[in-house]
Amino acid sequence: MSVAIKLRGCGKTWPGGTVALHPLDLDIAAGETLVLLGPSGCGKTTLLRLIAGLELPDAGGQVLFDGEDVTRLPIERRNVGMVFQSYALFPNMDVAGNIGYGLRVRGIPRAEVARRVDEMLEMTRLTEFARRRVDALSGGQRQRVALARAIAPRPRVLLLDEPLSALDARLREELRQEIDALLRSLGITAIYVTHDQAEAMALSDRICAMERGRIAQIGTGRDLYHRPANDFVAGFVGDTNRLGEELVRPEQLALHPSAEGEWTVQRATFLGPFVRVKLRDAAGRELMVDMPDLATPAPGARVEVRRRGPA
Amino acid sequence: MGFWTGLGFTLLISAFLILPVLVSVLPGITANQFEGLSSGLTTRWLREVWANYGGTVLLSLQIALSTLVITLLVGVPAAYVLARHAGVTARLVEEALVMPVAVPGIATALGLILAYGAVGDLRASWLFILVGHVVFCLPFMVRAVLAVLLSMDLKGLEEAARACGASWPQRFLGVILPNIAGGMLAGSLMVVTLSLGEFNMTLLLHTPFTRTLPVGLADAYTALRTEMASAYTLIFFVLIVPLLSAMQWAAGRADRVGAVR
Numbered sequence: 001m002s003v004a005i006k007l008r009g010c011g012k013t014w015p016g017g018t019v020a021l022h023p024l025d026l027d028i029a030a031g032e033t034l035v036l037l038g039p040s041g042c043g044k045t046t047l048l049r050l051i052a053g054l055e056l057p058d059a060g061g062q063v064l065f066d067g068e069d070v071t072r073l074p075i076e077r078r079n080v081g082m083v084f085q086s087y088a089l090f091p092n093m094d095v096a097g098n099i100g101y102g103l104r105v106r107g108i109p110r111a112e113v114a115r116r117v118d119e120m121l122e123m124t125r126l127t128e129f130a131r132r133r134v135d136a137l138s139g140g141q142r143q144r145v146a147l148a149r150a151i152a153p154r155p156r157v158l159l160l161d162e163p164l165s166a167l168d169a170r171l172r173e174e175l176r177q178e179i180d181a182l183l184r185s186l187g188i189t190a191i192y193v194t195h196d197q198a199e200a201m202a203l204s205d206r207i208c209a210m211e212r213g214r215i216a217q218i219g220t221g222r223d224l225y226h227r228p229a230n231d232f233v234a235g236f237v238g239d240t241n242r243l244g245e246e247l248v249r250p251e252q253l254a255l256h257p258s259a260e261g262e263w264t265v266q267r268a269t270f271l272g273p274f275v276r277v278k279l280r281d282a283a284g285r286e287l288m289v290d291m292p293d294l295a296t297p298a299p300g301a302r303v304e305v306r307r308r309g310p311a
Numbered sequence: 312m313g314f315w316t317g318l319g320f321t322l323l324i325s326a327f328l329i330l331p332v333l334v335s336v337l338p339g340i341t342a343n344q345f346e347g348l349s350s351g352l353t354t355r356w357l358r359e360v361w362a363n364y365g366g367t368v369l370l371s372l373q374i375a376l377s378t379l380v381i382t383l384l385v386g387v388p389a390a391y392v393l394a395r396h397a398g399v400t401a402r403l404v405e406e407a408l409v410m411p412v413a414v415p416g417i418a419t420a421l422g423l424i425l426a427y428g429a430v431g432d433l434r435a436s437w438l439f440i441l442v443g444h445v446v447f448c449l450p451f452m453v454r455a456v457l458a459v460l461l462s463m464d465l466k467g468l469e470e471a472a473r474a475c476g477a478s479w480p481q482r483f484l485g486v487i488l489p490n491i492a493g494g495m496l497a498g499s500l501m502v503v504t505l506s507l508g509e510f511n512m513t514l515l516l517h518t519p520f521t522r523t524l525p526v527g528l529a530d531a532y533t534a535l536r537t538e539m540a541s542a543y544t545l546i547f548f549v550l551i552v553p554l555l556s557a558m559q560w561a562a563g564r565a566d567r568v569g570a571v572r
C-alpha cells in the first residue's frame with residue numbers, strides 16, 4: 001500500500017514574500033523513512049505540508065504519488081496519515097473516538113471500526129485508556145493517540161512533524177524506539193520532521209538535511225556524518241574540528257601525553273559517556289578531542305594528537 | 312470582618328434587593344391587596360391576566376424562539392468565518408458587532424421604521440419586531456461563539472480532521488460544532504433572555520395586534536391595575552428566572568471546562 005513520492009520543482013513563497021522553500025526536487029522510495037532535518041525556520045514543516053496536501057506549491061511545482069499527480073488533491077483525498085506537532089486531538093471525543101475518527105468518516109461499518117480501534121489501542125498500549133478523555137492524558141499518551149489516529153485508516157504515507165518535541169528527554173528516547181519499531185513493522189513510506197540530529201540518525205533510512213529553504217544534502221546518517229556536503233551539514237550533525245582542508249570529528253582523535261607535544265590542554269569536561277578535552281596550540285588554534293574517562297589530562301598538560309584507526 | 316458579620320451583611324443586602332420583587336409580586340396572588348395576605352391567596356388575577364394578556368406571553372415566546380433559531384443559523388457561521396480570518400476586515404466586523412448594543416434601542420427602532428416601515432405589510436406583522444430582536448441579539452450570539460472558537464486550536468483541529476479524511480460537512484458537524492456547543496448554549500440563553508425582556512425597541516416597533524410581554528406589562532402598570540400588573544410580573548419571573556439561572560450555570564460550566572484545557 002505504501003507509495004513512492006516525487007517532488008518536482010516544488011517551491012513555496014508565502015503571501016508576504018517570504019520564500020520558505022526554493023524550488024526543489026526530492027525522491028522518496030516506497031516504504032522508506034526519510035527524515036527532514038534542519039534548524040527551526042528552514043522550511044521543514046512547509047515541505048511536509050506540501051507533501052501532505054495542506055499547502056499548494058508555487059506555480060510549476062508538482063507532487064507525485066507513485067507517478068500520479070496529486071498536487072491539487074487536498075489532504076482529505078490523499079489518503080495520508082499525519083501526526084501534528086501539537087497533536088491536535090479532538091477534545092470532544094475520548095481516546096477510542098479519536099483513533100476511530102478516520103475510519104468513521106470513511107464510512108467503514110461500526111463492527112470493523114471497533115475491531116480496528118482495538119487493534120490500534122493494543123499496538124500503542126492504550127487499551128486501558130480507551131474511554132478516557134484526551135485532556136486527562138499525559139504527554140506521552142497523547143502522542144501515542146495521535147500516532148494511532150494517523151495510522152488507523154492504513155494511509156499510503158505517514159507524515160510526522162516533530163512528534164516528540166513536546167516531551168522530556170527520557171520519554172522522547174522511549175517513544176522514538178516505539179515509533180522506529182512501528183515504522184519498520186508497517187513498512188509504510190514515512191516522512192519525519194525533526195531538528196534533533198540524534199533522532200534523525202536513529203530513525204532514518206535517509207536524512208534530508210535542509211538549510212534556509214534548500215536541500216543541503218540527502219544521504220544516510222553515515223554519509224552526513226562522515227562525508228558532509230558542506231560546513232553547515234557537518235556542524236549540524238555533530239561537532240567538528242578543521243584540520244587544514246579536512247573536517248575531523250572529536251572522537252576520531254586521540255591524545256598522548258608528551259612533554260614536546262604541540263597542544264596544551266585548556267579544559268576537560270566530563271559529559272558522562274566521554275570526556276571532552278579542549279586544546280590550544282602556540283598559534284592559538286583550537287581542537288576538541290573526546291576520550292574515555294580513564295586518564296584525563298589536567299589543564300596545562302602538553303599533549304600530542306593523533307588520528308585514531310580508520311573511521 | 313468576622314464570618315457572622317459578613318453573612319449578616321450579605322443577607323441584609325439580599326433582602327434589600329429582593330424586597331421590591333416580593334412587593335411587586337405579592338398583590339398578584341393576594342385576594343385583596345389592601346388587606347394583605349390575611350385576605351387569603353388567589354389565582355384569580357393570574358387567570359385574568361391570562362385572559363387579557365395571554366397572547367402577549369405567547370407572542371413573546373414565539374419571537375424569542377424565532378430570534379434564537381435565526382441568531383444560531385446566522386451567528387454560528389458568522390463567528391466561524393470571523394475566527395478563520397485573521398485579517399483587518401474580520402477585526403473591524405467584530406468591532407462593528409457591538410454597535411447595535413451601544414446604540415440606544417429607540418434609535419435602532421426608528422432606523423428600522425424609516426428603512427422598512429413602508430415595505431408591504433411588514434409594519435403590521437410580528438416579523439417586524441422579530442427583525443429588531445435579531446439585530447439586537449445577533450452580536451451576543453456571535454461574540455459567545457467567537458470567544459470559544461478563538462480559545463481553541465481551530466486551525467489545528469480542522470487540519471487534523473482533514474488529515475483523517477473528513478470532508479467539510481463531516482468536520483464541521485463532527486469536530487467543530489461539538490467543541491463550540493458550550494458557546495452556543497451560553498449565546499442561546501443570552502439571546503432568549505434578552506429577547507423576552509426587550510422593551511425599549513419593541514415599544515416603538517409594536518402595534519396593538521403585536522404586543523409582547525414587556526409591552527403588555529407596561530400597559531398593565533399604566534392602567535393602574537396593581538394586582539393585574541403584579542400577577543403579570545409573576546408570570547414574567549416564572550419565564551425569566553429559570554433562564555437566568557441556566558445562564559449562570561452554563562457560564563460556570565464553561566469556566567471549568569476552560570480551566571481544564
Ligand SMILES: Nc1ncnc2c1ncn2[C@@H]1O[C@H](COP(=O)(O)OP(=O)(O)O)[C@@H](O)[C@H]1O
Pocket residue numbers: 014015016018019020038039040041042043044045046047
Ligand atoms: N503560514 C505562513 N505564512 C507566512 N510565513 C510562514 C508561514 N508558515 C511558515 N512561514 C515562514 O516560512 C519559513 C519556514 O517555516 P517552517 O516551514 O515552519 O520551518 P520549520 O518547520 O523548519 O521550523 C519561516 O521563515 C516561517 O516564518
Ligand SMILES: [Mg+2]
Pocket residue numbers: 044045046
Ligand atoms: Mg516546523
